[in-house]
Amino acid sequence: MFRKIIEPRAPLAFTFDGRPCSAAPGDSVAAALLRAGIGAFRTSAPGGRPRGPHCLMGACFDCLVTIDGIANRQGCMVEVAEGMAVQSQHGLRGLPGGCRE
Amino acid sequence: MADLGRRDWVVIGGGLVGAAIAWGLARAGARPLVLDEGDCAPRASRANFALVWVQGKGLGHPHYALWSRDSAERWPRFAAELEAETGIDVALRQPGGFTFCLSQAELERERADVEQIARETGPRAAGFEVLDPAQTRARLPAVGATVAGSIYSPCDGHVNVLLALRALHAAMAARGCDYRAGHPVRLIEPVPDGFRITGEWGRLLAGRVVLAAGLGCERLAPMVGLACPLKASRGQVIVTEKCAPFFPYASTAVLQAAEGGFLIGASQDASGSILTSQQISAVMAQRAIRVFPALAAVNVVRTWAGFRVKTRDGHPVYDQSESAPGAFIAAGHSGVTLAANHALVLAPQILAGRLDPGLGPYSARRFLVPQDH
Numbered sequence: 001m002f003r004k005i006i007e008p009r010a011p012l013a014f015t016f017d018g019r020p021c022s023a024a025p026g027d028s029v030a031a032a033l034l035r036a037g038i039g040a041f042r043t044s045a046p047g048g049r050p051r052g053p054h055c056l057m058g059a060c061f062d063c064l065v066t067i068d069g070i071a072n073r074q075g076c077m078v079e080v081a082e083g084m085a086v087q088s089q090h091g092l093r094g095l096p097g098g099c100r101e
Numbered sequence: 102m103a104d105l106g107r108r109d110w111v112v113i114g115g116g117l118v119g120a121a122i123a124w125g126l127a128r129a130g131a132r133p134l135v136l137d138e139g140d141c142a143p144r145a146s147r148a149n150f151a152l153v154w155v156q157g158k159g160l161g162h163p164h165y166a167l168w169s170r171d172s173a174e175r176w177p178r179f180a181a182e183l184e185a186e187t188g189i190d191v192a193l194r195q196p197g198g199f200t201f202c203l204s205q206a207e208l209e210r211e212r213a214d215v216e217q218i219a220r221e222t223g224p225r226a227a228g229f230e231v232l233d234p235a236q237t238r239a240r241l242p243a244v245g246a247t248v249a250g251s252i253y254s255p256c257d258g259h260v261n262v263l264l265a266l267r268a269l270h271a272a273m274a275a276r277g278c279d280y281r282a283g284h285p286v287r288l289i290e291p292v293p294d295g296f297r298i299t300g301e302w303g304r305l306l307a308g309r310v311v312l313a314a315g316l317g318c319e320r321l322a323p324m325v326g327l328a329c330p331l332k333a334s335r336g337q338v339i340v341t342e343k344c345a346p347f348f349p350y351a352s353t354a355v356l357q358a359a360e361g362g363f364l365i366g367a368s369q370d371a372s373g374s375i376l377t378s379q380q381i382s383a384v385m386a387q388r389a390i391r392v393f394p395a396l397a398a399v400n401v402v403r404t405w406a407g408f409r410v411k412t413r414d415g416h417p418v419y420d421q422s423e424s425a426p427g428a429f430i431a432a433g434h435s436g437v438t439l440a441a442n443h444a445l446v447l448a449p450q451i452l453a454g455r456l457d458p459g460l461g462p463y464s465a466r467r468f469l470v471p472q473d474h
Contacts, residue, residue: 045343045361061342061402072342072400091345092361095395097243098347 002035014084023080030056030063030075033086041065041075042089064089103303108134108279110452111298111307113286113321116146117262117436118443119313120269125448126311127276128182134305135273136284136298138317143333145315146436148407150338150366151262151358152351153438155227156198156254160214163222164462165416168442170227173256175441180260186275189268191260192359198257198351199241201248201392208250215252227256243347245394257351261359262437269440286314289324291425296325309427311451315410318418318432326424327465329432334409335372337381339365339389342400348393355389355396363399365389369409377404409434412468419447419463421456429456430465 008024015021016033023032030053033041040050041063053063056076063075065086071093075086112123115137123133155173159166173195180193202208212231219226230236230253237251238244244251273280283302289310290297296307312321312329322329343361350356356364368381382404390397410433412418417433429451431443450456 072344092343093399094345095243095347095399097393097395098345 001037001039002031004035012080012082012084014080014082014086016086017088021086027080028056028076029065029067029073029078029080029084029086032080033065033075040088043091045092048090105134105281105303105305107295107306107308109308110134110311111136111296111305111309112311112313113289113298114313114315114317115270115280115282116144116313116315117266117269117440118146118315118431119311120146120266120273121436121440121443122311122313122431122448122451123278123280124269124273124276125444126452127273127278128444129449129452131452132277132279133311134279134307135281136286136300137280137282138285138314139283142285143316143408145407145410146266147263148336148338148405149262149409149437150336150353150356150364151259151437152198152353152356153193153195153258153260154198154351154353154435155256155438156200156229156252157211157214157218158435159222160218161221162414162416162462163218163226164459166218166222166227167225169435169438170225170256171446172439172442173258175445176258176260179441179444180265183265183268183272187268187271189264189271191265191268193258193260194349194351194359195256195258196350197253197255198353199237200252201237201244201352201354202250202252203247203388203391205249208252211252215254227254229254241348241350243393243395245391247391259351259356259358260437265437265440269444286317286321289321289428291325291428295427296425307427309454310429312428312430312432315432315436316408318410318430322430322432322465325428325430326422327420327428327430328468329418329430329465330413330468331432332371332411332413333373334411334434335368335370335374335406336366336409337368337377337385337404337406339363339382339385339401339404341365341396342402344399347395352392354385354392362402363389363396365396375406377406410436414467417463418465419456419460420465426454 110133422428
């Protein structure tokens with residue numbers, strides 16, 4: 001659906017759920033994933049429904065992914081770095097030590 | 102200039118206090134008109150910490166401790182009625198609440214307060230437990246090493262206040278209330294058989310009027326022979342990203358909303374600015390991180406400031422005008438905690454035209470008498 005107008009000369013390699021992807025330097029994670037044909041970045045916490053980028057400008061929080069082990073990162077606000085491990089996010093970000101009633 | 106004609110009941114204010122009373126009046130058979138301001142009003146109903154809180158309230162004033170406790174106990178019925186009428190679940194959670202203390206002195210102060218309240222209030226006082234650091238950690242393994250203890254009370258909880266306000270407005274509409282936003286009131290004049298109410302929008306005649314206009318009550322009250330001196334007490338709140346369930350209780354410092362976001366509060370200062378102070382936010386965040394160190398890694402998504410509606414003694418004002426007996430007032434802090442009482446107890450008394458003598462301690466007349474202390 002999306003393609004680069006100018007192909008990058010030195011693309012960066014990263015992974016999404018272990019699958020190899022590439023990005024141009026300066027691409028956001030969200031832009032690079034959309035170009036890789038990935039529309040659903042995560043599933044919603046209340047209903048487990050697929051979610052992807054909506055605003056691409058940091059406002060909607062629909063493009064949340066786990067980047068290098070840290071959940072709730074906004075895909076549209078993080079630039080791809082070489083070797084980055086991006087994972088789809090399912091459910092809410094967990095915190096260590098939480099307790100139940 | 103519109104002429105809205107003659108209305109039997111007019112409620113001035115469409116926030117949590119006004120909406121709870123208007124719905125309570127409608128539930129008891131009236132069809133009030135509600136005059137509200139617009140988006141630029143201070144709107145404490147939308148900017149608060151959403152606690153249904155009893156612990157620590159009513160020091161030296163057992164009636165207020167019990168009024169708060171009664172309302173917290175009435176909240177489940179109130180929420181259930183709202184859900185039955187509107188289908189909106191207001192996310193009421195009453196698992197109990199903690200006051201976290203970061204020094205031994207703080208713990209002793211809090212302990213002295215809750216013990217005094219229990220003594221003064223008697224057997225119906227809210228229960229509480231004073232927990233040392235080890236006992237606190239046993240209940241909440243995530244608390245930080247510098248937590249010096251806590252007070253736990255089973256009466257406390259929280260609610261999604263935005264949903265509660267929406268549910269009240271939906272329930273008001275379903276019961277035939279006439280709600281008018283963008284209708285600030287400039288003047289209320291007692292006339293034979295009621296009140297003439299005017300604003301930029303026009304005018305109307307009201308048979309009876311209820312002032313529930315938050316901080317606006319200070320200006321409106323003298324127009325109907327009442328006094329309601331108020332001060333705006335600013336509070337800031339920090340809202341974080343949504344996280345998995347972590348802290349399933351209420352507290353005055355941190356709570357986790359049903360959707361997963363943490364609310365960190367709640368400062369108190371006298372600034373009139375709606376802009377948040379980063380210095381205050383920093384102190385609040387540091388305190389929250391001392392309580393739960395895991396919060397240090399959590400992202401903040403927004404901060405905001407709101408204004409508490411505070412009387413001089415911190416307790417609400419409920420009164421009926423002596424010179425214009427068709428005028429009532431309900432103003433003050435804790436519009437969330439007290440919403441159930443406002444809807445289910447206060448509104449029927451207002452509709453009957455007479456406040457119960459039990460509400461005497463909340464008369465606005467207390468501000469007319471010089472205090473000797």
